[in-house]
Amino acid sequence: MPTKEITNGLPSVLGAQVRGDGGMVVSDELAKELNVGPLAVDRNQGIATAHGTAKVDGTYDYPADGRRAGFAYGLLSPVPAGGGAFDECWVRSWPPSPEMRMLIRLSLIPGAGEPNADPPVVSQLNTRKGTEFDGAARFEQRVTRFGAMAALAVGMVLGYFSVRSRRLELASAKHSGVTAATQRLQVGIEHAVVALMAWILAMPMIIYAARSAGLPDLPVMVVLGTKPVLVAAPAFIIGAIAGAATIREKQLFRYFSNR
Structure with a gap:
């Protein structure tokens, strides 16, 4: 099953329900298939893997409402933020700020990419209702x-x-x-x-x-x-x-x- 390494901040960006005890964060769809029940029932529930039982710390909802695919069925494995570079940087910003597109580029590491790699892309997770919001x-x-x-x-x-x-x-x-x-x-x-x-x-x-x-x-x-x-x-x-x-x-x- 697809597993992505994340920092401890991403579950809150996704609106995940976690206990904070450490462990995997599972999508709701995968949790249903693996029969992972409510977290309050069993604090020691986990998922059997080839390397042993992985503890489940929380679940998150990722509906098919126009947002980018790839997270509706998978595992998120928290790792230390200083353990290396990551492929993506996620930010939750409300209301949307035009300056955020510039600020998020500060997370890039100069010279870390491959010579022929595609340039970094700043995009919105869900563009179904547009890419701009004029609240006023x-x-x-x-x-x-x-x-x-x-x-x-x-x-x-x-x-x-x-x-x-x-x-x-x-x-x-x-x-x-x-x-x-x-x-x-x-x-x-x-x-x-x-x-x-x-x-x-x-x-x-x-x-x-x-x-x-x-x-x-x-x-x-x-x-x-x-x-x-x-x-x-x-x-x-x-x-x-x-x-x-x-x-x-x-x-x-x-x-x-x-x-």
Whole structure:
């Protein structure tokens, strides 16, 4: 079976599940064929070879999703990094950095290759979805980029019509002597309390959704999820005050007739 010598850093690049006790790292496909069970069951499980039993330290998944072939069925044998030169140098970099293509060339040993050998190649392991990733452009083109603007519009509309639905009550209050400024202050305070309660209820759901996504940038996800709520809350209050400003005492009879 194909065996490749590696340094101790490659299993982490491949996302392998290892105990760290030392030993071979086996692909999932080969582990199934050799009946290598879960590592937590037997810490002494191994693979019989011509030179004895090779201890298995972990397994790694290598699906056929467009990545370079050659590792889906094989063994990886860790060796000391200073034991000699290697044919390849692997780097996990996210997000992809253009400078990485230059930095990885520092791993080359001048004059170590054969005279007629092919020149070194810097390539991506999986090019199925392209060789470049512009995170900033993708972020600006996301579907939810208009979420804050939509929340602003929805908040103002809800605030406006929530007050307009009480136009008979508010017009009657003005007829009883309540000033316009006092009434707008009252409406603003009432809707501020509603907005605060909505914000308190929304925050746990936003944090839960961000944590459920399993992404490393949890604070960023929470901030992005909070922006529509923070925009909608003042818009709701402003819409309510604007709605209160449109209610006239002289239209009390019409409000009463259309109730």
